[in-house]
Amino acid sequence: xxxxxxxxxxxxxxxxxxxxxxxxxxxxxxxxxxxxxxxxxxxxxxxxxxxxxxxxxxxxxxxxxxxxxxxxxxxxxxxxxxxxxxxxxxxxxxxxxxxxxxxxxxxxxxxxxxxxxxxxxxxxxxxxxxxxxxxxxxxxxxxxxxxxxxxxxxxxxxxxxxxxxxxxxxxxxxxxxxxxxxxxxxxxxxxxxxxxxxxxxxxxxxxxxxxxxxxxxxxxxxxxxxxxxxxxxxxxxxxxxxxxxxxxxxxxxxxxxxxxxxxxxxxxxxxxxxxxxxxxxxxxxxxxxxxxxxxxxxxxxxxxxxxxxxxxxxxxxxxxxxxxxxxxxxxxxxxxxxxxxxxxxxxxxxxxxxxxxxxxxxxxxxxxxxxxxxxxxxxxxxxxxxxxxxxxxxxxxxxxxxxxxxxxxxxxxxxxxxxxxxxxxxxxxxxxxxxxxxxxxxxxxxxxxxxxxxxxxxxxxxxxxxxxxxxxxxxxxxxxxxxxxxxxxxxxxxxxxxxxxxxxxxxxxxxxxxxxxxxxxxxxxxxxxxxxxxxxxxxxxxxxxxxxxxxxxxxxxxxxxxxxxxxxxxxxxxxxxxxxxxxxxxxx
Amino acid sequence: xxxxxxxxxxxxxxxxxxxxxxxxxxxxxxxxxxxxxxxxxxxxxxxxxxxxxxxxxxxxxxxxxxxxxxxxxxxxxxxxxxxxxxxxxxxxxxxxxxxxxxxxxxxxxxxxxxxxxxxxxxxxxxxxxxxxxxxxxxxxxxxxxxxxxxxxxxxxxxxxxxxxxxxxxxxxxxxxxxxxxxxxxxxxxxxxxxxxxxxxxxxxxxxxxxxxxxxxxxxxxxxxxxxxxxxxxxxxxxxxxxxxxxxxxxxxxxxxxxxxxxxxxxxxxxxxxxxxxxxxxxxxxxxxxxxxxxxxxxxxxxxxxxxxxxxxxxxxxxxxxxxxxxxxxxxxxxxxxxxxxxxx
Numbered sequence: 001x002x003x004x005x006x007x008x009x010x011x012x013x014x015x016x017x018x019x020x021x022x023x024x025x026x027x028x029x030x031x032x033x034x035x036x037x038x039x040x041x042x043x044x045x046x047x048x049x050x051x052x053x054x055x056x057x058x059x060x061x062x063x064x065x066x067x068x069x070x071x072x073x074x075x076x077x078x079x080x081x082x083x084x085x086x087x088x089x090x091x092x093x094x095x096x097x098x099x100x101x102x103x104x105x106x107x108x109x110x111x112x113x114x115x116x117x118x119x120x121x122x123x124x125x126x127x128x129x130x131x132x133x134x135x136x137x138x139x140x141x142x143x144x145x146x147x148x149x150x151x152x153x154x155x156x157x158x159x160x161x162x163x164x165x166x167x168x169x170x171x172x173x174x175x176x177x178x179x180x181x182x183x184x185x186x187x188x189x190x191x192x193x194x195x196x197x198x199x200x201x202x203x204x205x206x207x208x209x210x211x212x213x214x215x216x217x218x219x220x221x222x223x224x225x226x227x228x229x230x231x232x233x234x235x236x237x238x239x240x241x242x243x244x245x246x247x248x249x250x251x252x253x254x255x256x257x258x259x260x261x262x263x264x265x266x267x268x269x270x271x272x273x274x275x276x277x278x279x280x281x282x283x284x285x286x287x288x289x290x291x292x293x294x295x296x297x298x299x300x301x302x303x304x305x306x307x308x309x310x311x312x313x314x315x316x317x318x319x320x321x322x323x324x325x326x327x328x329x330x331x332x333x334x335x336x337x338x339x340x341x342x343x344x345x346x347x348x349x350x351x352x353x354x355x356x357x358x359x360x361x362x363x364x365x366x367x368x369x370x371x372x373x374x375x376x377x378x379x380x381x382x383x384x385x386x387x388x389x390x391x392x393x394x395x396x397x398x399x400x401x402x403x404x405x406x407x408x409x410x411x412x413x414x415x416x417x418x419x420x421x422x423x424x425x426x427x428x429x430x431x432x433x434x435x436x437x438x439x440x441x442x443x444x445x446x447x448x449x450x451x452x453x454x455x456x457x458x459x460x461x462x463x464x465x466x467x468x469x470x471x472x473x474x475x476x477x478x479x480x481x482x483x484x485x486x487x488x489x490x491x492x493x494x495x496x497x498x499x500x501x502x503x504x505x506x507x508x509x510x511x512x513x514x515x516x517x518x519x520x521x522x523x524x525x526x527x528x529x530x531x532x533x534x535x536x537x538x539x540x541x542x543x544x545x546x547x548x549x550x551x552x553x554x555x556x557x558x559x560x561x562x563x564x565x566x567x568x569x570x571x572x573x574x575x576x577x578x579x580x581x582x583x584x585x586x587x588x
Numbered sequence: 589x590x591x592x593x594x595x596x597x598x599x600x601x602x603x604x605x606x607x608x609x610x611x612x613x614x615x616x617x618x619x620x621x622x623x624x625x626x627x628x629x630x631x632x633x634x635x636x637x638x639x640x641x642x643x644x645x646x647x648x649x650x651x652x653x654x655x656x657x658x659x660x661x662x663x664x665x666x667x668x669x670x671x672x673x674x675x676x677x678x679x680x681x682x683x684x685x686x687x688x689x690x691x692x693x694x695x696x697x698x699x700x701x702x703x704x705x706x707x708x709x710x711x712x713x714x715x716x717x718x719x720x721x722x723x724x725x726x727x728x729x730x731x732x733x734x735x736x737x738x739x740x741x742x743x744x745x746x747x748x749x750x751x752x753x754x755x756x757x758x759x760x761x762x763x764x765x766x767x768x769x770x771x772x773x774x775x776x777x778x779x780x781x782x783x784x785x786x787x788x789x790x791x792x793x794x795x796x797x798x799x800x801x802x803x804x805x806x807x808x809x810x811x812x813x814x815x816x817x818x819x820x821x822x823x824x825x826x827x828x829x830x831x832x833x834x835x836x837x838x839x840x841x842x843x844x845x846x847x848x849x850x851x852x853x854x855x856x857x858x859x860x861x862x863x864x865x866x867x868x869x870x871x872x873x874x875x876x877x878x879x880x881x882x883x884x885x886x887x888x889x890x891x892x893x894x895x896x897x898x899x900x901x902x903x904x905x906x907x908x909x910x911x912x913x914x915x916x917x918x919x920x921x922x923x924x925x926x927x928x929x930x931x932x
Contacts, residue, residue: 291892315684315706316892364676370706373682406675431779431789432874434889438707441669442676449672458783460776474784 047106047113048216050122055269056104056276058570058584063277065587067568068307069284070293074256079239080222081160082169086483086577087310092222094275094574094582095261095282098245100134100153100219104274105572105581110332112576114216115273118148118226118245119204122216129211129531134204134219141266142228143244150199152226155186155233157197160223164188165235170485172218178207187235213531217486247277259284278586290314297563298325306587308564308571310579312376321563329563330580331375332573335386336483336558338377340427341511344551346476347425351418353550354398356425356477358411359450360553361442362404368438377556379404383542385492386557388575389484391535397546397554411450424453427477428468431458471502471513478511481558486576489538493523496552497545512551519545625850625926632925639921645914649907653720660713665699667713667881679708691897701903704886705893715903717881722911725794726863729801734856737806738848741813742840746821756814759807767804774800775875790879797876801863809855816848850926857922861915868908883908 075088080097083089093099102117116122119134126132140148160166161173162185174180178196186192198205206215218224226245227233233243241250247269248261261282269277294317296304313321313329321329340360342353362379371377382403385392396403401410415421425447430436440456447454457475459467468478484491499515500508507513519541526537545551560578564571570584623631633639652659660666666673680703681687689695689702701711744755778796782789820826821844829839870876871884878885883904890901 294892314892316896318683319685320896361675367676367680367684368707370684372684375682431783431878432775434874434878434885435706437878441707445669445673446675455784456786458779458786458789460779462776463780 047109047111048122049104049113049115052104052113052115052273054272054274056272056274056583058276058278058586061276061278061569061586062588063280063586065279065306065567067279067282067585067587068303069282070288070296070307070309071284071286071311072288072290072293073286073311075259075284075286076256077168077239078242078250078253078255078259079166079169079235080156080225080227080242081162081166081235082239083222084168084170086579089222090310090574090577090579091259091284091582092242093220094246094579095248096244096246096250097222097225097242098140098148098272099222099225101216101224102220102274103574103576105574105584107572110572110575112574114220117220117272117274118153119219123219125213125215129213129215130208132206132208132212132215134206136202136204137271138202139268140245140271141268142226143249143264143266145266146228148226148245150202150204152228153204153224154197154199155192155229156225156227157223158183158186158192158194159227159233161185161194162187162189169223170221172221172485173223176208176210176212176215176218178209180209186229192229211528213534214486214488214490217488220486247272247275248282251281256287258286275583276586291316294321294563297321297328297565300325300328300566305565305567308562308568308580308585310560310562312372312561313563315370315372318372318375318561321561325563328566329561330571330573331561332559332578333386333388333575334483334558334560334573334578335389335487335575336481336578337381337384337386337554338479338481338556338558339384339511339552339554341478341480341513341552342550343476343478344512344514344549349418349420350550351414352420352423353553354401355411355414355418355420355423355450355452357398357401357550357553358407358414359447359452360555361406361446362555363406364442364446365439366556368435368442370435370438371556372561375561376559378559379556381554381557382546383539384496384546384552384554385489385538385542386484389487389489389492389538391489391537391539393539393543395543395546397550403554406446408446408450411452415451421451422453423451424455425477426455426457426475427479428459428464428475429456430461430464433461436461468511469507471507479555480509480511482509483558483578489535489541490527493538493541493545494527498523514545514549514551516549519549625928629850629853629922629925633921636921636925638917639925642914642918642921645910646918649719649911649914650723652716653723656713656716656720659716660710663700663712665710665713667709667717669708674708676708679703680705685897690899702897702899704889704900705897706889709881711900711903714881714886715883715907718883718886718904719907719911721794721877721880721882722864722867722908725798725801725867726860728798729805729863730856730859732798732802733806733859734809734852736802737809737855738813738845738852740806741810742817742844744810745814745817746836746840746844752814755810759810759814762804763807765804767800770804771800771870771875786879790877793877794880797867797870800870801866805859805863809852809859812851812855813848816851817844820844820847854919854923854926857919858916861912861919864908864915865912 071087073087077083078088078092080092083092093102098118100117100119101122102115103112104115106113114122118136118140120137124133136150136153142148157173160169161180161183163171163174165185165187180196183189183194196207228243240253244250244264247264247267249264251262252260263277263280267277290311291314293309293311294314296307297309298317298320342356347353363373366373366377366379373379380403382395382397383392415423429440444454444456467473468480482496495509497510497514497519499520500510522541526534526541529537560573562580567588569586569588570581572581574581679687684706685692686703686705689699699710701715703710704714740755744752774796778792779789782792826839826843829843867876868884871882872888874888876882876884886904887901894901
């Protein structure tokens with residue numbers, strides 16, 4: 001799942017701690033079995049089950065009870081068209097809104113399986129994936145009892161294509177649907193005329209501008225769900241109360257403070273192959289301090305027994321959880337990669353870029369950032385695509401460089417060879433975040449030891465992402481991260497490594513400001529390739545880019561370590577989001 | 589972190605001095621006949637055991653702070669991550685807890701108070717530098733706000749009429765301005781202004797912190813001095829000085845100021861601990877110092893470890909507490925010593 005830029009920015013700075021810690025005892029501690037399983041990190045798996053039908057029943061699960069969910073991060077907009085943060089998107093799709101397709105957790109493999117949701121199957125493409133047909137199932141209802149029709153789904157899609165009304169939402173529909181780039185949307189464009197989506201009875205036909213084999217994955221997004229047309233779904237109102245089509249509906253919602261979900265009586269389990277409705281209600285309390293959340297969960301008293309969090313436990317408390325409360329600690333992967341994007345326009349010498357790869361203090365930076373080495377961050381990272389992504393190859397970007405190791409002498413030698421001793425590297429850090437400052441200190445120390453001149457530029461947590469995405473800011477290194485939207489290279493290379501029009505679009509997610517016509521062409525070529533050949537082609541491209549150009553130094557992969565009270569059951573990690581598997585939670 | 593409270597009840601006044609009009613400067617040559625109020629106060633202080641103990645503690649902390657670089661050098665401990673020192677991977681375990689010393693390993697002389705989780709800083713070095721920063725900030729702020737407060741108070745009290753009203757209005761204006769809000773607004777401005785040079789940013793933050801403390805700290809002293817001047821102004825020795833045409837400057841500095849020494853000393857001695865606490869508080873909130881070691885900042889990062897690694901949290905907390913309590917008690921003793929109304 002793609003995390004939008006602000007989220008990553010904050011995560012990097014340590015404020016949004018969803019993706020924040022990491023570590024498997026690489027550094028002398030043995031985290032052995034408590035560490036995250038590296039091979040399954042971003043492995044949402046390519047498992048699909050187009051035939052699955054509801055209702056879902058969990059053996060031994062009881063009905064009733066209230067689940068309290070705590071987090072330090074706010075819940076901003078809850079409009080399905082705009083929910084593009086891992087927390088909002090995961091809560092909406094898991095509990096409140098339905099989409100064309102959905103993921104279900106597979107207990108055995110620990111992976112996610114793509115299954116139908118409102119559509120009766122996973123869609124039928126034409127030969128070259130330029131047209132997709134979905135049949136909307138009968139019997140699914142909104143919380144107000146109205147039957148969900150194909151027209152509602154179409155309107156939901158059109159709505160989400162309104163880039164001006166929902167600037168922060170995902171834009172895949174605009175990018176891939178035929179005419180999507182020019183369509184202004186029902187609010188900004190005041191028009192619902194959009195020929196690429198056709199409704200015929202209960203069948204939706206979507207025409208694509210380019211082949212789009214990943215449509216069933218895009219179909220899992222809340223933006224690909226039904227929204228009734230009318231005054232109730234104007235952006236201002238709907239973000240306060242999206243109409244529920246899933247098992248829970250909004251009872252009370254104060255943006256950035258709390259959210260109460262109660263059972264949606266109109267939801268029929270027979271129509272839903274993925275979700276369940278065991279707890280009476282969910283109470284989300286956000287902007288609670290991380291240390292407090294950990295203490296509540298460690299104590300496991302009273303209400304704490306039915307409490308859970310989707311934040312990572314703090315480094316200070318991880319050991320206690322893993323020693324004494326192992327059964328209540330849930331560790332899993334997240335399909336994210338953090339990297340140091342070296343500005344391709346400014347750091348032009350490849351030897352210098354290789355020197356950075358030798359000089360960067362991978363493990364030290366993980367520790368200084370407050371992460372748990374081997375659990376919430378993994379330092380042995382090389383490929384841009386995280387482990388588990390289909391087609392991914394293990395390779396070493398710089399010859400002889402073991403991923404995650406630092407060798408200042410080698411870096412110095414390379415700098416000397418390039419005639420670039422005291423090469424200046426300018427990068428941002430958040431001065432008001434102790435983690436950011438500590439991380440900056442170790443990076444500066446390591447770079448200077450390797451013969452670089454490190455110039456950290458101070459900024460605030462609030463301004464960091466804006467400064468970083470300004471192509472003209474006086475930086476030559478941008479630290480950032482990216483999480484895949486779905487397990488495929490197509491969710492990595494077009495956004496992260498394809499050149500952008502800097503004047504019009506800015507950097508986008510291409511933080512290395514990487515631009516090589518050859519790579520651009522290759523990306524376009526791969527997108528046109530037959531589906532079964534794509535994964536390997538992406539894996540090759542990953543290696544080619546790193547070995548030939550090295551525009552980014554991959555610094556770490558991520559995992560997550562969450563905790564829950566002793567009465568919460570079914571809390572696993574949805575590796576697509578790095579969030580809890582909401583669909584299987586019940587209270588004992 | 590509110591404004592330094594300088595309680596009005598601390599105002600020792602000399603109006604009940606048995607010899608009215610006898611300015612302390614006009615010391616009689618014959619020492620055994622009369623002592624200046626300051627001398628009396630010092631004699632009293634010397635007999636006060638609380639004052640002696642607190643004075644010793646404060647002196648000790650001052651020495652530790654002043655000689656922090658020397659002490660850390662002698663012990664070979666470092667307050668910062670520097671090239672050439674062992675990397676974090678050697679100091680810390682996978683979850684950021686120290687791999688040397690407390691809480692999981694035995695005591696070591698290499699790091700007498702252990703090392704900080706996550707950053708690997710030596711706790712003792714951070715503590716010493718923190719004390720140094722605390723004392724530096726609070727002393728600077730105290731000196732500056734005393735200067736400003738006394739000057740404005742003297743002018744307002746002596747001027748009468750419009751100037752007094754304007755100055756009093758300014759005092760009230762600054763009193764009504766929310767202190768925390770000002771500090772909160774200033775922090776990001778400073779950061780963006782000095783973003784390119786981290787060393788300069790550190791100095792700018794230090795000065796800005798002193799500035800904030802001074803801007804919101806001088807008013808109570810100014811009010812206090814103004815009140816004192818208002819009453820002294822009508823006394824005979826001032827009146828006669830005016831009549832014989834003594835220049836205003838001379839009246840202010842030679843006639844009035846010496847009579848104000850006691851309330852000023854008292855106010856200063858109570859301002860100092862308030863500033864120490866305010867510095868720690870602001871740094872705890874993340875709007876004070878970030879680049880420089882500071883006790884408040886250490887407490888801020890350490891409070892999550894209260895259970896797992898309590899030494900890390902308690903060491904700076906106890907030092908701040910001891911420093912503030914010692915300064916406060918010393919201030920109380922000074923007030924008592926200067927107050928002619930207390931007879932012990």
